[in-house]
Amino acid sequence: MSSRNRKIKHYFRKYWALFMGGAVFLVLTNIASLAIPKHLGSAVQKMRDAAADGELLNFDLSIIESHGKWIILLAIGAGLARIFSRVAIFYAGRFIEYDVRNELYEKLTRLSPGWFASMPTGDLTSRVTNDVNFVRTLFAITFLHVINTTIAYGLALEKMLALNVTLTIWSLLAFPVLLVFVRLIVQALFTQTKIVQAQLSTISSRVQENLAGKTVVKTYGIEKRESARFLELNEEYLKKNLKLATIRGGLSTNITLIPGAGALVVLLVGAEMVVQGTITLGEYVEFSGYVAALAFPTLAMGWVFSVWNRGNAALDRVLEVLEAPEEITERGDATELPDMDGPRGAIEFENVSFAYADGDDEAISNVSLSIPAGTTAAIVGRTGSGKSTLVRLLARFYDPTAGSITIDGQPLTTLKLRQTRSETGMVPQDPFLFSMTIGQNVRFGLDALEFDDTVDRPLPTKSLMGEGEVDVDTRREEALRIAGIYEDLQAFPRGLDTMVGERGITLSGGQKQRVTIARALLVDPRVLVLDDALSSVDTHTEKQILDHLDSIMEGRTTIIVTHRFNALSRVDKIFVLDEGRLVESGTHEELCQSGGVYSQLFEHQKLREELDNE
């Protein structure tokens, strides 16, 4: 069985009670509503007979009136059953949607950056939003209509055949043709809707481009050209929309035609039968009632085919995400990082090589390096030399293709993934902040320690700047001071409660970087990694921050990835990467004397300064 069918079965089974309940009520509602034509037909026939007998005044009206009462009762009963059937089935659909959304989110949290890189953001977004909706309709709409139509046809056909076989055959003749029509039109509707949506997104990106490039547009005065370019797309959009509208018009024409055609055929064939006495007038009216009752279920089937197809395609796309292989997993026997009294955070790379899935060359080739616990190391090199890759390997966003990485003697792959990450304070290159308050962003990493039982680490309470224990808020303030951002935040009217992205307040790149540094410090990391995280901070502030870090990271390891050389005389050891290889290592002085890549880079930087100095 394909995984899709398994999934469909799983959900039907999980919510079987709702589906079954819905089906039972669908049966009830159809039994009640399909009993109505019989009463109507009988009433009409009795009126007809009474009129024909000429015994109008002696006739017992109450028999006919009771048909009227029955019709009202059946209508109410059918209505109530209808409510329960729809509620049960649509609830099931929403329950499934809820589950699928949660499953998807949970899956996303387990997928690694490599997977995200392989999936275009727009594509992923549409899978986790639109496709989930289609999956819901796959269950709810399809089930409701397939069951309803089957029951309605089953019940009505039996009654129709009992009345007159010929009339039944004639009256149902038109339906299959119309059904095929509806199906084709709905298919075209779905296709054209996609085309229109694609055009809309083309328009959107053109508008976005125009807005982003407004300075060029204005200074070169090319507003007219932009307008013409937009008009082109706009016209195209008009055409596509009009086609879509035509298809919709065709569909609603069919919706009009189906009941009309049914009534017409019954009139065409049945009227003659009444006149010839093959069937009574009452039976004619009753029969018309059944044909009318089948119009909507017939239409619905035409629609259901497309909903089913679209739902299946959507489910496949959702399953591609849900069943994506997890590249980074935790071993069953994974252990925690060892508790240590002395210096912590020794890092060892042993013959590590790594190539990205989409890259031809190795990003890291056979790198071996060792950073003793409690020291500060720097990784330098030109753009593209593999510095950031090295950091990503350390965070276990990727596993090396060869070689091994250890923290405090434990291979990364044998350690508990999340517990280890929580002890690695990463400050990524891109200072990404979430649209929550700044304060909440800073304590981002504490939430897991405080509220998530699966992360087995106590909430750190040791003061960062002074001695002893302090509460969370004080500690956060200390982290902000160390990162040199506290004063800046005080200037905002709402301070730490300022919403990131709030109107009128923008954090500069350097401010964001400092907030992310505070965020990393707060989790009390064993290893702190600054991945080019001070690039937008001026050299004076950089020095201050590094001074602070030296004191608070005592006994733990700090790794600085940087382009700037002015901060490097302070670090214990510098590793120089070039084209993915470790080419040199040593202290600033040693490397300057050795005359290798580092001294070249450093000389180059000095030369440029001197050249400018002339």
Next chain:
Amino acid sequence: MSENRKKQNAIGSGFKEQELGQISDAQIAKRLWSYMRPYGFWFAVSLLLLPLVTAAQLLQPHILQIAIDEYLVPKKLEGLSLIVALFGGSVVAHAALQFIQFYIMQWAGQRALRDLRQAVFDHVQTLSVSFFNKNPIGRLMARMTTDVESLQEALSSGMVTMVGDLFTLGAIVVILLVKDWQFALVTFTVVPPLLVATAICRHFLRAALREIRVKIARLYAHLQESITGMPVIQLFVRENISLAEYKDINLDYRHANFQSIRYDAILFAVVEAVGSIAVGVIVWYGSGKVLEGVVTLGVLIAFIEYMQKFFVPIRDLAQKYNLFQSAMASSERIFQLLDNQERVQRASEPVDMSHAPFEIEFRNVCFHYVEDEPVLKNVSFHIKPGERLALVGHTGSGKSTIINLLMRLYDPISGQILVNGVDIKLLDIQQYRRIFAVVLQDVFLFQGTIGDNITLGDASVSDSELEEATKIARANVLINRYGKGFEHPVSERGSNLSAGERQLISFSRALVHKPEILVLDEATANVDTETEALIQEAVEALMARQTSVVIAHRLSTIQNADRILVLHRGEVLEDGSHDELLANGGHYTRLYRLQYAA
């Protein structure tokens, strides 16, 4: 953490909506009409077809009545085929007229929407930079896409047929009253309960739908941000917390949906049940009248048929009204944007531009972006024809602002900018801007080809001019490197080209437009040494050709300038050549040491 606090602080909680209610519905309708007027004839035709659609539809029960009374009851076959043909004709006519009416409405409506979309786009082109600073791109995008789409939705779901629905309802009431007013009144007793039930369901349904909209927006905001920030979530092992937040919102969303399902199911069932109840009432009450001979059997059947057609429009009306309301809200947002006149003032009767050479003068110019935070204080200086002027100063000294004012992206708060003695406010803005070519630090490239990005669609640029410009701007080397030359595709924002390549292309762009005055904000981006050399050569070549105003970051650029304007905190401190200024030993000397010396 309390529930409330958790929700408030969840990822993506910075999501907000905009205020409405400043333009009256009548005004909105009037303004929408101004976009419909060009297609007024077709709108009119479409509307005039509505009564015909209704007539074709409501003819059917009447034909049925005749068939029963004249043929089926007396068992007469002669002439029955004509009745059947009439019935068939009205079925087909109903469908066909309905299609034609709908199509014409779409034909005209879609065109009106195209015009509106274009009007919004064109209007935004005229707005000033200060407007864009206040309005995030996302919001403007929403105006031009989502909001127009909401009108589109209203149009294509047949909001206009609301008129047709009302017409049908009215017609049925009249027809039944004419056929037998007492019978009709009794039959209509089922309508008030239906209206009440519909109104109640609609009320709750609307609240539920509003809740759904809010929740889905929150859900998607959380999701979108989680996807973007997933590495950070994983680094700080916040997966479970974020999932819990997400589940909370998801649960709220599900509950809102449950509510809507309940009321929707009730509404659906009520409308259907009332249709059948009406049949019961007609049979119950009508049977007596039939037996008394007051109404015929055919009339009774016709009553049933008419009442079947009565309830669906009532249900749809409410739904269409909702669409109508959201379309009105969207229209209001669109018109608010169209009403925004935040643009650089245009000269009502522009003075003719004088001819080259141009001399520019800043006279006592003051400027601020935010009240009480002056950026330029009483700045005065000249740019003489052919001069190469360098602007230097610390970050925040006002260099970029001078360029913004020079390009008239903003107007001075006080003081004047003059070109050959004429205030630039008196000139046609586009004509004025055309004497410049601007190269900014952050080079913007459009999706298209390299050639398009250089000419910016100016068809009058010949191939040889293009070649020439790229040669001077040193871009020819890189362009020739690509197999397709000028046809080489540029992806969104030029992301397939390096920073250095983008700069060289923007130099070519500036040159090909043959400016009288070149405005250059030198980029400081890190580029490889080879490209750096090319850029340096290109800048020198560029500056040598015409009057230039340059925010200089390269030493060579400053040295090549005829004059240097030293800015400090919005004031011109010093003015002179490199050597003169160095000899002075003033601010420039210190700045020079700080920025260009170690």
